[in-house]
Amino acid sequence: MATADAAWPDHGGETGEMLRAPGFEAQALGPVADWPDALRQAIDLMLASPQRAFITWGPDYVFFYNDLILNAYRDENRRIFGRSYRESWPKVWSEVGRYFEQAYRGEAVLRPGLHVQSMRGNGEKIDIRVDLSMTPIRGADGTVLGIFGISADRTEHYETEERAAAALAALEEKSRTLEIVNQAGRAITGELNTERVAQKAVDAGVALSGAQFGAFFYNVRNAAGESYTLYAIAGVPRSEFEKFPMPRNTQVFAPTFEGTGVVRVDDITQDPRYGHNAPHKGMPEGHLPVRAYLAVPVKTPAGEVIGGLFYGHSTPGVFGAAAEASLVSLAGQAALALDNARLFQAAEREILHRGAAEAELTRLNDQLETRVAEAVAEREAVFAALQQAQKMETIGKLTGGVAHDFNNLLQVISGNLQLLARDVQGQEKAERRVANALAGVQRGSKLASQLLAFGRRQPLEPRVLNVGKFLVGMEDMLRRALGEAIGIEVITSGGLWNCQADPTQLENAILNLAINARDAMEGTGNLTIEAANASLDDDYTDGLEGVPAGQYVMLAVTDTGSGIAPELIEQVFEPFFSTKPEGHGSGLGLSMVYGFVKQSGGHVKIYSEIGQGTTVKLYLPRVRKREEVLVASHETVPMRGGTETILVAEDDPDVQATVVELLTELGYTVLRANDAQSALSVIESGVAIDLLFTDVVMPGTLKSPELARLARARLPELAVLFTSGYTENAIVHDGRLDAGVDLLSKPYSREQLAKKVRAVIEARGKKK
Template sequence: TGSLSIFFVVYLNVVAILAYRASEEIVPIIPYITWFFPLVVFHQFTNFDFHKRVIGLLVSLGPVPIVAFMLAYMKAPRAVEDVGAIASFLVSFFAFVLFVGFYARHRDEEVLRAAMAEEAERSAAVLRVSEERFRLLGLATNDLVWDADLKSGRTWWNDQLLDTYGYDPNETEPDLSAWESWIHPDDRDRVVESLQSVIEGGGINWTSEYLFVCADGRPLDVVARGLVLRDDSGQPVRIIGSTTDVTELRALEKKLRHAQKLEAVGQLTGGIAHDFNNLLTIIVGSAEALADTHADDPKARRLAEVTMQAAERGANLTSQLLSFARRQALAPTHLAPGKVLTGLEGLISRTINEDIEIEIRAAAGVWPIEVDPGQLENAILNLVINARDAMPDGGRLTIGASNVTLMADDLPSVEGIKEGRYVMISVTDNGCGMPSDVTERAFEPFFTTKETGKGSGLGLSMVYGFVQQSNGHARIYSEPGEGTSVKLYFPAVDMREDQESATVNNAGLIGGTERILVVEDDDMVRRHVVAQLGSLGYNIKEAASGAAALKIMDGGSTFDLLFTDVVMPGGMNGRQFVDAALLRQPELNVLFTSGYTEDAIVHQGRLDPGVHLLSKPYRRTDLALKVRHVLEA
């Protein structure tokens, strides 16, 4: 509009001058110069740009050029009359300009106020929407959202400060000192220094993980993230950020790492257990044979016995690793915990030192449990040995069994543990105790605080794995200088009388004349087993694989017992071979043997119902007793 006004000023002057030159009369130019009046109005009411004042002055002086031209070329006889007319026109025009300018100025102020009011209302609406969005975002997220003004030191928090951490934002000092007091003392200096380094170093993003101490004293793992806002000079003015509770996430990560550790130990142990226990079976059997051969030579017999003990110790280590990884084959039966503890009293007395006082407490009416009796006894003895080592100068050892009903609030943060009835077996000593960092790692395999050579670090890990595999859980309570209590929780079961194993006379080796088919892929182990069973009087046939054994059976041979390895090459394991053999001879008795069973005859850590297993390595006595037991079952 400013350019248009300038155009009309120039245009009107040019055409008016041309008209005057052509007629030398004022009357012909009147239609042109009268347009200066609406031009003033047009300019004042349409031009709001930056050059309004300059263009307004030009419009106000618009008729001056044509007036000056007329005065310069005006003829003398009419000069007085024409000058009067021109003066009258200029006076009325400038009065009009002043009037319109005065009116327009006040109108501009009104328009400006209205525009400012409209802009303020629009800004307020935008601010309301922004604040509402920010408020809803703070309500929708589970994170603690905060805004710290570095100039004033004041901080704002959303309602999660109260909901998650227990601090009321309305009652909390709105400064950074409050936030610093919530950081755990162990992390405080590190976190504050990391934030200061970002602020002072010109950084923008800040992230830190630390322990946040809640109002009730609970420490939570949190991850804080902040964005540093700076002014035009680069000085920090605000930090906007969020704090996320990652306690459950870290707990899940810990469980995942533990599960991965279990899987790694299980794969490692399972990979070597089969072959290693095959070798130990031969070593144990050969050592037994040497001990019998040199019965009249004490020195040679002693060497054979030491060899046998070392082999059994190696087998025990493998068994403990399998127990920790929950891959040990269990044969659970219904047991009365009180009877188990009473039956172990003599063995416990021989295990501990004389200066340790023993007390066995079995509460009346303790519920029965379903566990592997041999593994339970091993677990208790492991705990007793640990307690003995914690009391080198003597002390008191208490072993107890009691009923416990766990509700939802009582359950530990252990995956798979359900509320219900449990039997708690505890082993408590008043020895040296353990600090919290040792207690947290006590169940880890190979972790031990004993001197090198005095502990494998597998005792407690075996106990932990066995209890977990039995659908229970274990907990350790310990204080330095106060002692330690290890509590094992086993699910209680309904009372039921299990079939007792056939009583076998252990006074000597009992053999027989039954026909036995031995299936074993390891040549040395197979020859060893055949020799031992043959020495007991049995009629033996052997095969190196399931397929070869089935050919023998298809040839017309019948047997009283199949003695087969579980893990065999050739595409047919022991379980598959037995299924095929029972189709040919349904009444056939079966005894499995293995150093590592995998999943062929074990599911969820337990032997399948009706399955008999002789774990490698085994002594000749164990072999003889187990064979007779299966044949006579």
């Protein structure tokens, strides 16, 4: 038993005060002075934890927790703190008790996204998502004494994911709907037969709305002025309607045939307008089982009601607002097509009787040819944009695969050259050759990086920036890079919006444009860099692939150089294309700028006149967030080694051998693994590890991000550093490096490795 200590615990905030309170006793444990040392030590760890930590003790699962959980249970503390969790929260225990029992049997528990629903004592509902992890607390003889657990509230995270999934599903449904409407529009626009127009419209409406059956009734009454002519039907044979009388101008049908509005009813049999007309008082016996009902007038632009589109379903409530909106759009296209078809057919009939109608027919044909030509031109433009997008995607995949293997090769060469440099110190000729070889490695690395940028495959770390301030910070660097013969003017508008971009890549893009401008001006001229707010409207963005209308921050770089010929403008962003003389450029500078801006959700536009100069405009989407303070990178960390233990997970034996030797020379104790599963086995062996240094892309079923997650679950204080020549989608999503991920891109130098490893290890220490 522990000796009585009125000052214990000497930390822990409000929870610590509860434990120190005179007379505090825990269920089945008694006064604090009687508690075993193992329990007191475990509570010390729990109180010091920066996470939502708790402990249960003994088979009664006596429940203790730190201040981070106390806020959630503040109104319940007297009932549950130091009391049996199982007895205090029987409803919650029914959902999570099996996990506590699993941990008390000696098994580690990791249950991400656990959905807990219950009710507090005051009647307040509990509905949260938590990432629950529990580790058995064992005595000296191995007996499980209690459980140490972490309950991270991830409700907002999982709800955000669910909302995003729902939004994506809605977007996909809208895209599907739009495609059907567009297909129907294209199908019926050039159709000159009214029956075929009506049939295609009805079929498209069934696909759009999910109806079981649909029909188009032409607005022509009989001699009695009551019925309407059926022109098309879908979902059932035409004979199903022919045995019944045509619809009449009743309260249900009147809004459609008179063109006064759309009728959408969840259950037509319950609608007050239904069932008032003799002889059937509703649908005749044997009629199709219509419950959900949706009818839309088909009106020409001049306001003439040609007829109506009618859809039904045997299940009530099938048709929603989205279906209504889609059918209204479809009805407009059908009205235009029917109107055109009727005009054409009338002209045909007129030609049979009067030759004078020939001129009118020619005019109609000319109009039709114009529409067809416009449609063909539109399809060709869409096809060209699709080809360009597919080409970009293909190049991106190719560059990704090449970059991974190429950067691994460069890493082996670079690492061994750096090791060799230490062996030949003092040998001038050998040192010079090694330096030349390392310079070649750097050029190869830059080439791979530019290819990844063009293919939109580089891992971005976007920050909220004010471009005006960013340009001011670059001004000195630009003057040094361009020389005194180039005049530089930076212009920024007042009230400049913020945008979101990777600062390093934005700096590279601006520097690339400035150097290109310098070369175009042959070393002498004026360079103007301007930042301003800009709005791109629908008229501007309609013909652009992947550029939505909206507000942007525009950054323009203008030179007074020789300009670019009009026939070359469309080629300047293609990789390896250059207007410079042979040997004076890689042709990847503008390609990199293009890929970076597109990957950032933006748009690039170039204007040029021969003999006048060139302007390149970058448009980056506006964000309504506060500007972020740019934190100094690991480059500011001094280059030094350490004595910590590092586990290297790398499947390429040559790369592994090189990095192990580099880290060993820096003083670290290095363990190695050939894949993620082997690395996990090392971690589970219990050996002390300070840093996991793992390649992103390795063979095997266990992937590196999952390895990192499992490793941190077992070693919460473990630092993780990823490395790769190309990350694919493992730790990069939507072109952006995942939050909280540290990445060292291959190939890296000994100095970059030393600084990054030191920075990641020291950052771990600051989080403790």
